[in-house]
Amino acid sequence: MEPLSWPMIFAKMVVQFWPVWAALIVTVALSLHFRRRLGLYGKLFDSTVGLLGFVIVMFWVFTALFADLIITFDPIAQISQMKNVSPGTPVPGSDQWYLLGGDHLARDVFSRVVMGARRVLTIAPAATVIAFMVGITLGLPAGYFGGKLDTGLSFIANLVLAFPVILLFYLLVTPEIRQTGVPVVLAAVLFLFPVIFVSVLLNSRYFTNPARRNLYVGAALAVGLWAYSGLAFNADPTGIWSMDPNLLNVFVSVVFVNAPTVFRIVRGIVMDLKSRDYVAAGQTRGEGPWYIMLWEILPNARGPLIVDFCLRIGYTTILLGTLGFFGLGVSPESPDWGSTIDDGRKLLSIYPHPAVVPALALMSLVLGLNLLADGLREESMRD
Amino acid sequence: MLPFLLRRVGVMVLTALTLSFVVFCLTNLAPNLEKLARTEGSVRMSDEAVLSWIENNGHGGPMVMRYGQWLGVVPGWTRTDAQGVTRGRCIQGGLTAETAPRYCGILQGDWGTSTVFREPVIKTIKDKLGATGWLMLWVMLVMVPVSLIIGVLSGMREGSRTDRVLSTFAIATTATPEYVSGVILVVVFASATTGISPILAEWGWISGRTLFLGTATSAIDQITFWNFALPVMTIALYGIGYIARMTRASMTEVMTQQYIRTARLKGVAFHQVILKHALRNALIAPFTVIMLQFPWLLNGVVIVETLFNYKGFGWTLVQAAGNNDIQLLLACSVVAVFVVLLTQLISDIGYVFLNPRIRLS
DSSP states (O other): OOOHHHHHHEEEEEEEHHHHHHHHHHHHHHHHTTGGGHHHHHHHGGGGHHHHHHHHHHHHHHHHTTTHOOOSSSSSEEEEEEETTTTTTTTTSSSSTTTTTOOOOOOOOHHHHHHHHHHHHHHHHHHHHHHHHHHHHHHHHHHHHOOOHHHHHHHHHHHHSOHHHHHHHHHHHHHOOOHTTHHHHHHHTHHHHHHHHHHHHHHHTTTTSHHHHHHHHHHHHHHHHHHHHHHSSSOOTTSSSSSOOOHHHHHHHHHHHHHHHHHHHHHHHHHHHTTSSHHHOOOOOOHHHHHHIIIIHHHHHHHHHHHHHHHHHHHHHHHHHHHHHTTTTTOOOOOOOOHHHHHHHHTTTOHHHHHHHHHHHHHHHHHHHHHHHHHHHHHHOOH | HHHHHHHHHHHHHHHHHHHHHHHHHHTTOHHHHHHHHHHHTTTTTHHHHHHHHHTTTTTTSSSHHHHHHHHSOOOEEEEEEETTTTSSSSSOOOOOOSSSOSSOSSGEEEEEEEETTTBBBBHHHHHHHHHHHHHHHHHHHHHHHHHHHHHHHHHHSSSSHHHHHHHHHHHHHHHSSSHHHHHHHOOOOOOOTTHHHHHHHTTTOOSSSSSSSSSOOGGGGGGOOOHHHHHHHHHHHHHHHHHHHHHHHHHHHHHHHHHHHHHTTTTOOOIIIIIIIHHHHHHHHHHHHHTHHHHHHHHHHOOOOOOTTTSSSHHHHHHHHHHTTTHHHHHHHHHHHHHHHHHHHHHHHHHHHHHHTTTOO
């Protein structure tokens, strides 16, 4: 078979991504049709920047979802003649090509980037969600009550923020530190916050109706503690919730780096909002402080928080890439973009494609998230 | 002003002590010490031998005491072995047990010895910080003016075409971390097979094989445009977008103020309004942002020095961490944390100086 030319490579890739295009068309068409009923999400489609960002982000989300259908080769399979081959080289003994060439271990770059999307897009949003839960659970009382609690929590947050991120990673994500169990302790503390957050949220809403409260809080606690035991201590008897110790280490450090910034943002917003009339009205009605914080203040703070959430997923993606770039906490087989860039950079000036492809992928995803955040900010300010 | 300053410095010292203690604990964990024993002693040591090596070299005892010794507020350890030879933390460099000082920690200027570079840590740090200082200087010289100009240009007429183009550029650069932009810049400008270098070489415009050098190793001896442009650009690009966006936000806010309209109505030319009235107030917020950008620059420095093999502070940090060089890693951490805290302090003080509306409370 002949090597492919660049237009042919792009054509082949477009065909290979067909499930993504189909899903994108359906999503955008449905959203455009019902956009007047969809609130802030619908308004996003009024701004060009927001729409562009949304499409880029959804492209990668669908790529991660349908990765198994898109890849042309096993992302860790090595085909010996294909070492560092240039894009579009046919694979002997099959009717396929290495669309974006082979890397230094003769693996298919295209399939690895597609599989890498799945890895990046599971860790980054999940870590951001946990960081937000930690930040919100601590930031609300710090901003609302102030005083000693605020001083103490702010001091701790500033401590973490004064660490250069890269140094923290070098201290926290090492094989030695896993032996000492520090990541498990951190996980035990950080993963507790989502459980606390959901329980307090439901309790403060339904405590006037004990029957429903017991049902909801009980269910939340049961599921939460089940997941907690599995994720933090790997002690889930059914084995549904579990996390590879390597991954746990990376995950916990990323949450740990992000949570203090979220804390500061939430605290600032709460300090601003707590002097509003509706808070005073709630206090006069005799509502409890947690009800006011979680059901009066938090919904009104959602605008800046949603925008920051998008930006923070992008930032977390960058952090995960940094970890991969320094080879921290990932297995050499892992197709995640950061470690692929690191593998490729050694032969960068001779064979650029193994490093450039994941680099462009990472850049486009973060760019999409930034544009999405910009669109959301513009639209939410019009309210 | 003085009480404010004193309180800030007090919090800073407290933060520095806490952070250095945390770093000390994390670098002196038992597995790290065992690894150190095996590299310094012998790889085939039995587990008991490792434990006694750790004990005999002053790494035993409670963590707080060891931290105190390292800091220089607790007397250094001494130990007399079976032959009657006394060894100790402070007994080194020709000193005997009698002449050696009792305290030798970082407060006395003794930072220990690096196990990777086989020289005093203080010397390594000084050399490498000098190298990184040049990198930082050039980054600042490129980044600050470019980002301020972009921010002011796009902020002075919000929504114009200039604004759209420059804002898009700014968003794109904030989405490009150093390890991505570095890779792309090398491929475009410093690869003999791809990018623009082969074309330029074919036309005979450049004498070498590539336009820029893909490594900055030679920049340690002599900095030239050709070996330093890519590392500097890589770090600066990421910061430019962020500072430009902050400047733009602050500039658009200033441009809606009453006094700008008054000046315009009075007949002052547009460029005069920008230069004389708007800039002064619009540049307060970016000042803080630039100072707070330093911690992130440190991040960029580590990535870029690794990518371009420039043997500065960031490269040293990676070497220290990768080779379990406890003393050097500790010193690097202290320097890094100190830089971060110092820039925070400067940004706070500068903000108060620049903006008289801020009341000291």
